[in-house]
Amino acid sequence: MSDGRWFDGWSPWPELAGLAAAGRSLLPNVPVTPAALARTVTEQLVGRRLTAKVGDREVGLTLAELDYPADSLRLATGRLGDVRIVADDVDWPESEEDGGSIPLRRVAVIAEDVRLRSLPTPAAIPARVRLEIAVSADVLRERVATVRPGIVAAPAGNGLLRIHWAKRPHWGHLTLRPQVAADAVVLVPQTLHIGQKTLRAPKRFQPIELPLPELPPGTRLTKVEPRHDELVLHAVAEEWPERLSRIPLADLLSWLTTAAMTLTLPKLGTRP
Template identity: 30%
Template sequence: MTRSRSLRLLDPLRALEVLTALWSTAAVAPISSGAAAAYRTLFITVRRLVAGRRLAIRLDEGELTLTVTEFDSRLDIRGLSVGQLTDVRLAARDIRWNDSVFNHATAVLHNLHIRPAAPPVVVAAPVDLTLEVPAAALDDLFRWAAPRLSGEVADDGIARLRLARRPRMGHLEVDARLDGSTLRLTPNGIVLGRSRWRLPAHTPAYRVQLPELPHGLRLTEVEFAPKVVRLSGTLPEWRMAMPRTRLEEILNQLSAVGVPLNLTRLPRLL
């Protein structure tokens, strides 16, 4: 299928030409108003093409669909002149990753910048991530890690553990805390029938060993909110090679309505 170029891509493509010339001749990031204007044009174009849209994205690991709710950065002309976009914040809702569904996610790419190279490399360090997982995932976790227990997070945002085979017997109300790769669930209350008792602060915690996460991603916090489990994590560094031809292809795909964004075989340098 042949894609026609929209008129709104003409300026971004001129910006790409400027940046390509600078990348090919600079041993370090160039300092110029032309580079700043080119980076700003590209960023604003991408933001206009994705913000508020429902996107389907093809990745090597599967297909991702989401609605982008935020794509923003405090652009600084002096920083842009050397390819520095400072911090970029992304947010999305109604996320489907293969067979998994998530409520909401955010990513803050700190110190996002572009290194002139062959091809240029996009770098952010660190990257802070949050993901809101439907409360049913807590029960799935216990089916995997502790089959004798079941878990839930109700409308009040309180996490409860029950005996899987005797759910009506009562439940424990628990708080969550991370200890390295171990999730500590500490009971703070017990409910039997209509009676509730508060447990002492030194009540032993139930420990769940979490699986190792890819690419050095480190889980930093687990919180409970109404009907969701909110996970926060940090990736020390994220890098991706971005040849001009691939960037131009991405812009063309985003400008076409109903065309999935294909990011398969895009070289990553994690």
Template identity: 30%
Template sequence: MTGPRSEQRARTLDRLGWLWSAAAVAPVAGGAAAAYRTLFMTLRRMVVGRRMAVRLDAGDLTLTVTEFDSRLDMRALSVGQLGEVRLSARDISWAGSRFDTAAAVLHNVALRPSAPPVLVAAPVELTLDVPEAALDELLRWAAPRLSGAVGTDGVARLQLVRRPGLGCVEVDAQLDGSTLWLRPRGVTLRRKRWALPGRTPGYRVRLPELPHGLELTGVSFAPGVVRLSGVVPEWRMAMPRTRLEYLIGQLSAVGRPLNLTRIVKLR
């Protein structure tokens, strides 16, 4: 027996077949722009507000999608350009770690005509709110004598592991390439605080190399979290019809985890 959900899925897949066949050989025709917009809105309804489990090679990822949006311009769509696409998620769990929120802004998203069509975005800006424990873990790796925390006031503080009651140093974060500088701005000893001059030497932390061309662009502190920002200069993925059909089929099956490992391998 077929219901409204299966009928909607069938219509979406039929529309996909026509769009992807056209995109493989030429820019999108004017009449297809409205179909692309309908397709985007259909995908948006499938993911926003939904708790999703994604099976990856490096471990299962679970999250709740809070935003999937774009200011779709019909003229731009007529030549295969989606413009800026924004994605956000909350309550993220991956490989035993938990994160509050994450966001991605994909600039200049376009569907390049080829066989198969290629989805391209350049650049992609990323932000991730990491629990304050991540600062302590980083310091234990780079400077075992120190521990760190970010207070509810959004201030990061360092102290000696062996003498935590002695006091703490307030620090700001400054990024210089692959080096993170923790620059002192104040010191507290036995409940008394002193401001430090701006030229006080900072503590250098060498950061590990990041995968997939990701470049870290900023580190800041907010109440209880370390806020990371980065950029991928260009992201692209071949989008054969089989891959997109499989993705929509997975999204249509509520309660079943997505398997992105298989999606990546589809050709």
């Protein structure tokens, strides 16, 4: 059965037919089924530079990926699966006191096991929402130098970081393992490398605490992962599944189409 005929006939969620009609009024010259409309909007958004409002500040980002199994059969049976949204080159604002921004290499939002609910209004309900926030090694280096002047830091592989004294790099280096604290990333000394020797880090080397960037509301940092040339923060968005479940599908579609036409991400709220 074609996309077009599926929603003309029986569907366990008849409101989806109205969703397609709403999409046609927003983008008049595109296919009318929700699945086809979603694919069309995705093609218009991916690769484009967008702006979003965070508080009273504008945040720039480039949408790199919007991946979801959007076919009419999944929509009709109410199980969409995992949805992955990736933005590159995000200018994330610092705290209001600082007023600056921290350049994020990549932000990935993964909504797991998304299901469609029919009543009381059609809505999307993810089982869990995770975030992966990647910053470049340059940002890491600047953050460490701010709290420990004269120290140079870089990812070392195997989940570790390493630091050395800028004035005496040939003296060796110290490896550290990042751990998550309440409001900071703590770099705990592990081993001291001098020439060919590897020693346990002396107790006089104190952990380095890096203040966290201001994360989106309702998120909890769970893991810090150093990679070859970046540092990845893993977080769980604990409040997002419930919030998304209160947003009607028609509003989600309107949000996507508005973004496609204006290249501005409007505020995604709920209906009164």
